[in-house]
Amino acid sequence: MSPARIGAGITRKIFLIATEESGDRLGANLMKVLRQRLGGAVEFEGVGGRAMAIEGLTSRFPIEELSIIGLAAVVRQLPAIMRRIRETAEAVVAAQPDILVIIDSPDFTHRVAKRVRARAPQIPIVDYVSPTVWAWRPGRARAMKPYVDHVLALLPFEPGAYEKLHGPPCSYVGHPLTEQISQLRPNAEEKQRREAEPPVLLVLPGSRRSEIKHHMTAFGMTLTRLQSEGVAFEVVLPTMPHLEEEIRAALKYWKVQPRIVLGEEEKRAAFRIAHAALAKSGTVTLELALAGVPMVAAYRTGAMEAFILRRAIRVNSVILANLVVGENVVPEFLQENCRSERLAPALRDLFGDTPLRRRQMDAFGRIDQIMSTGNRPPSVCAAEIVLAEMRKARAPG
Structure with a gap:
């Protein structure tokens, strides 16, 4: 991580990836709170939709490219999808952000996160919206631990599931519906x-x-x-x-x-x-x-x-x-x-x-x-954990 951005008063760089409309809304609300908490001293990069664009993100490609329904369509477009995964991971590594926040869409975002962790292990990674490890493929929880530092859960029972399944730290931040x-x-x-x-x-x-x-x-x-x-x-x-x-x-x-x-x-x-x-x-x-x-x-x-x-x-x-x-x-x-x-x-x-x-x-x-979060909006709870993970990564030793 670039030492130039670690000192007080220096602009932070946050890379976000959201490839669906629901994730785009979560990302936009998170960006808004992060900007407030950092006093505007923040720069956003990544992939997102219209809501995140309003908050100042220039997406690296239109997320509509990934709106694929049906197995046959996925198979046909697999080379293009894999190219976008590689390009996005390379962009994260090149940007050297203070943190990477992946938002939902695990088939895409987790593949990016694995590549980033392999090439730039110093970049902290937060996963906003848990995959449904509690419903099926429970082994994913343990598999996430090497490349995800913290999971932000929308459902109140998910932290307990991650603890039981020996996954990464997981915190309930609230569901956007509660707002x-x-x-x-x-x-x-x-x-x-x-x-x-x-x-x-x-x-x-x-x-x-x-x-x-x-x-x-x-x-x-x-x-x-x-x-x-x-x-x-x-x-x-x-x-x-x-x-x-x-x-x-x-x-x-x-x-x-x-x-x-x-x-x-x-x-x-x-x-x-x-x-x-x-x-x-x-x-x-x-x-x-x-x-x-x-x-x-x-x-x-x-x-x-x-x-x-x-x-x-x-x-x-x-x-x-x-x-x-x-x-x-x-x-x-x-x-x-x-x-x-x-x-x-x-x-x-x-x-x-x-x-x-x-x-x-x-x-x-x-x-x-x-589903209570103590009268704090989900985006505020999420932003606090993102900032805490950034501070942890900058701490000596």
Whole structure:
């Protein structure tokens, strides 16, 4: 590390790598806090998207290059991906930053980190967003120890998992969703609508085209079955503008037509009035839990991926809300169980004052305490650890 930047008052250089939109947002918030803590005496380099660009990062390449869906597409573009990994690692080594922060996307960022550690072991490396070592491939935790100095976890149970699996030091810094609680929870008028008739049912088939393909038919048939059984409800389907065309094409085959809402703001407004939800497994289940919306969760994927996951997954639930509250309160219907005759009865059970609904609401009522970071935003907690790792690396001996 360059001695010229170690003394007081000298500009620090921080290299960040984020290759997905969610990581880009985390990186931008982290940059903002780091700039404040360092009094503006900081220089950022690396790879990021639009949010990080607003904070002053000039990305070494457009992260859209790595937005690859499907095994065949990955195989075709593998040479280009490997070239970007090599180029990024070389750029880190050439920059000699005070610290490297890799953000999520472990298939890319961890390969860069390994190369950097081999060629420039003096550069501290922080991993922001833990790989799911607690769910599958647990050996990754121990394998990370030689090239990651600290893991910043978004989920409160992850530090314990790293300790058990003999991985690098891991600290819970908080999930960015906890900063959006006020946007997810209803005011008095919205709460009144949440409890009014007909109840609002959210349908959330996924945020990727492959997920929409796998879930829309089963979800549509579930609504038809509920309606045929005399269950009254109003359906709202939140999605993003770039997926609207695909959603509308799938809806042509639905007998029960939902109201489509577009964008994050409209999605959160729908969460605030929702009485129940049918959701694809993923981060959205945690979002619903924070919003206090009882749910049924489902997930269906291709046969080959399902074959691999069944043999790899080591947790007793794949539902993030269940994992965070430490209790399997959300029913989950995976693969061949993701069909209307299974989904409809479970969903119907959420419309009334039932044991299932009460159990979920009780569990979701504990989630603020479980995910608390002591009123400090996740980006602040993350920045403090990044700065601590920088100081440790500069300490004599």
